[in-house]
Amino acid sequence: MNPAKPNRTHPPKWxxxxxxxxxxxxxNGPDWLHEIKYDGYRMHARIDGSDIRLLTRTGLDWSHRYQATIAALRALPVKEAYVDGELCAVRADGVTSFSRLQAAMDEGRTGDLVFFAFDLLFLNGESIAKLPLIERKARLEGLFSTDMPGLRFSDHVIGDGPTFRKHACRLALEGAISKRIDRAYASGxxxxxxxxxxxxxxxxxxxxxxxxxxxxxxxxxxxLGYYTDDGRLLYAGRAxxxxxxxxxxxxxxxLGPLQTARMPLDVPPPRESRFGSPLELSRVHWVRPEVxxxxxxxxxxEDNLLRQVSYQGERQDKPARQVVRSPPHP
Structure with a gap:
């Protein structure tokens, strides 16, 4: 009589x-590793046998949007896995581009997108989220022993973060992500x-x-606007x-269907701004704050307005209520 096989644990739903x-x-220092900051959509890949899902940072299932990436993930040598990464469009020079990602989505050209994997939280029936990051990345890198189109391992450098960031800026990248190598995964x-x-x-x-x-x-x-910590919606400027x-x-x-007669801002734009006068305000098409x-x-x-603004694209993966003001880089 054959012994019963143990039940395999499935990866978390999200x-x-x-x-x-x-x-x-x-x-700086040996306790930190540094990765390239990618310019795309944060995405989790959940693999449970033949069932493969792509989940946004808020848990939405966007698998139907990126069938080519789902097909690429089938090449990973795993039965079950939960991978944290970034889905990106990559220019010919190797730099990721959010505007190209959005264009690919709008035009249905998602076959050339690349999923950059930078963390592994579950592997073949075992939760490994509590392991130190450096161990999780070692296991993740082991899955990329062969080249798999549409998938890339996000490599890293340990120590000397300022130099890493300086080189990233010279290469016209967006910046650097730095992580403690000895810590478990900490949601939020x-x-x-x-x-x-x-x-x-x-x-x-x-x-x-x-x-x-x-x-x-x-x-x-x-x-444009942003929310304050106490929930007020303030004007930031225009793009x-x-x-x-x-x-x-x-x-x-x-934006057309979102038009509203009522200004959504809690405080009108400052009078020093382009739309500070009643006449200019009357020419604005206000919308519900959803995009x-x-x-x-x-x-x-000094008046808390943005200078030299350039539009990059719509972020469909981030709820408007999560948009708060961050301090600018000096």
Whole structure:
């Protein structure tokens, strides 16, 4: 009589992701490892036999959007796994691009996207989330002994974070992610993983738009806002550059149904701003604060408005209520 086979443990349905805290400089010392900061969608890959799922940072199942990535994940030499990573579009020079990722989604060209795997929380019936990060990454790297199109292991450097970040900036990357090598995975924690950026780059909420002028079609500028810690929605400035004609058309379709007669801001824009006067405010198309976009900017003014803003794309993976103001990089 054959002994009964032990029941295999299935990977968790979803694990709340560990988060990062913005710092001015990458930390130094042998207790930290440093990875490239990718410019894409944070994504968890859950593998349970033939059932493979891609889950967003809030637990939404986006598997149907990225069937090519699901197919690529089948090449991993595992029966069950739970992998933390970033889904990206990669330019010819090897740099990830969020605007290209959004364009690929809008145009249905997701076959060339790359899933960068940087953490492993469950493997073949065993939860390993409590192991030190350096051990989890060693097990993850072992799964990438052969080249698998559409999948890449996110390598790292230990120690000398400032030099790592400096080289990342010279290569026109977004920045560095630094992590304690000796700690377990801590869902929601913002202290054991930190990010140091090369550019000021943040998410903001679209609170309205203006009519276009001249030959520009569909939309003039996007009016941006953010939530304070006490829940107020404040004006941050406007974004008009960096938006292609195709994206202007898409944004017009996206924002049109969200129009509202009531200004969603808790405090009107400052009088020193472009839309501080009643006349200018009357020309704004206000919208319900539901759409989140990502922009780059130079700095904040003394009036708490963004300077030299450039639109990067819509963030469909982040709820508007989570958008708060972060301090700019010096």
């Amino acid at each position: 694990i709340e992701p560990q988060l990062t805290r913005l710092v001015d400089e990458a930390p 924690n913002r202290g054991l993983w930190v990010k140091s950026k090369c550019l000021n780059r943040e998410e903001f909420i679209v609170v309205g738009w203006t009519d276009p002028t001249g030959s520009r079609p569909h939309i003039g500028s996007l009016l 008009g550059t960096g938006i292609t004609v195709a994206e202007l058309k898409r944004l017009a379709r996206r 989140v976009v990502e922009v780059t900017y130079l700095t904040w003014t």
